[in-house]
Amino acid sequence: MLRRIVRIALFLVGLGLGYEIALGLLWIFNFQDFFTFSLSNNQQLFFIGLIMLGCGTALYLSSPRIIKWSIDIAEWMDSSLQKVPTNEILVGIMGLIVGLIIANLVSTPFRLVPVIGIVVTVILNIVLGYVGVVVAVHKKDELSNMFSFLKKMNKEKLKPEDRIQPKVLDTSVIIDGRILDICKTGFIEGNIIIPGFVLEELRHIADSSDTLKRNRGRRGLDILNKMQKELNVKVEINERDFPEIAEVDLKILKLAQVIGGKVVTNDYNLNKVAEFQGVSVLNINELSNAVKPVVLPGEEMVVQVIKDGKESGQGIAYLDDGTMIVVDGGKKYIGDTLEVVVTSVLQTAAGRMIFAKPRINIQEKAI
Incomplete structure (x- = not known):
């Protein structure tokens, strides 16, 4: 249903475009003044109707392709705008508005000329609108120094909580x-x-x-x-x-x-x-x-050995934060609470592992 409405709208646009083209051709061929013609002048009416019908039919028949192109362009614009920061979009819109205003002011004298005036107006709007967007985006930093309200859109000037x-x-x-x-x-x-x-x-x-x-x-x-x-x-x-x-x-x-x-x-x-x-x-x-307590070699701590380790004679204990402690020679102390001395610390992507020895064994070696 929506596509049918769009096709009808394109047909009506084609009729209006044909009317303007016919008007321009009458002026170019130096026909009599169009605005004073009477309905009895069948030649002019037939010429105008033929051009209007031709343009309307052409747009109506090409409407499926036009609709497809429009959808593709809309999808491309949507994906492109997602990558553009919001402040640049707003600055670009302001530049577009300024460019269109200038284009309409410049094209005012050309509007009195049939066909040519319309073409010139469209070209000026496209060119100056594009120039306005490009200049505004590329010069947003300089513009922000000239206009205080643009400073709010400048990322470097945002308040800390806004960043x-x-x-x-x-x-x-x-x-x-x-x-x-x-x-x-x-x-x-x-x-x-x-x-x-x-x-x-x-x-x-x-x-x-x-x-x-x-x-x-x-x-x-x-x-x-x-x-x-x-x-x-x-x-x-x-x-x-x-x-x-x-x-x-x-x-x-x-x-x-x-x-x-x-x-x-x-x-x-x-x-x-x-x-x-x-x-x-x-x-x-x-x-x-990062927030686990720092443990250095030589520090002492009290742990409970709860199971044996992979290597012979090793015992495994855990700190309250889940850090695993490998106690060398701690297998015989499984189930007991004892003092250990840290010998080394291994930091991996999966976490931290502490290696220690029972304090009793160290004291015995010292004696």
Whole structure:
């Protein structure tokens, strides 16, 4: 139905264009003044009607191609504008308005000339409108110094709170749940963005037939409900989707690029892909490792050995934050609490590992 309306509209535009062309041709061929013709002058009426009908029919028949071109151009403009910062779009619109105003002022004398006047007016509007956009975008910094209201759109002049990037959460960090506690402490600033496709993925996980997956999905939904109710920061759901992208992780990175945000995750692989694509990432696991107490070789601590290690004679203990301690010769102390001395610390991408020896053994060697 919509296409039929558009085709009819193009036909009417063609009739109007044919009218103007016929008027210009009558003027060029030095026919008698058109504005004084009477309906009895069949020659002029037939000529005008023929031109109008020809132009209207031509646009009507070519309307499917015109509609297709229009849709392609609209999609191209939409994808291109997503990559352009908002301040540049606003500056470009202002430049376009100024260019069109100048074009209409310059083309006013030409409008009295049939056909030629219309062509000149259209060309001037296109050229000066484009020039206005280009000049405004390229000279936005200089213009911002001339007009105080443009300074508000200059990214360098924004207030600190306006520069805070929104945080886009992925599925893993929501299910993990630590993001709720981190947000409560105030370390995460800016709006919290929950992509609609992430929420949909959580729903699918919560409806899974697998008990473990179902529990993880429901935990993630519970975390989101608590974040909306208990946090002081704004939590919003972004329904923008990217049908051409299949994977949820890649959609998250694309959304972060579009809105200029940071991705919050604890997925190691997503972290690496984001670094490759130039998207800023806040990794919860990296934060967790960063806030663990610093342990230096030679320090003493009290631990409980709970199991044996991979190597012969080793025992394994854990700190309260989950850091694993490998106690050399600690296998015989399994189940006991003892003092150990740190010998070395190994930091890996997966976390931190502490190597230690029982203090008793060191004292015996000293004796």
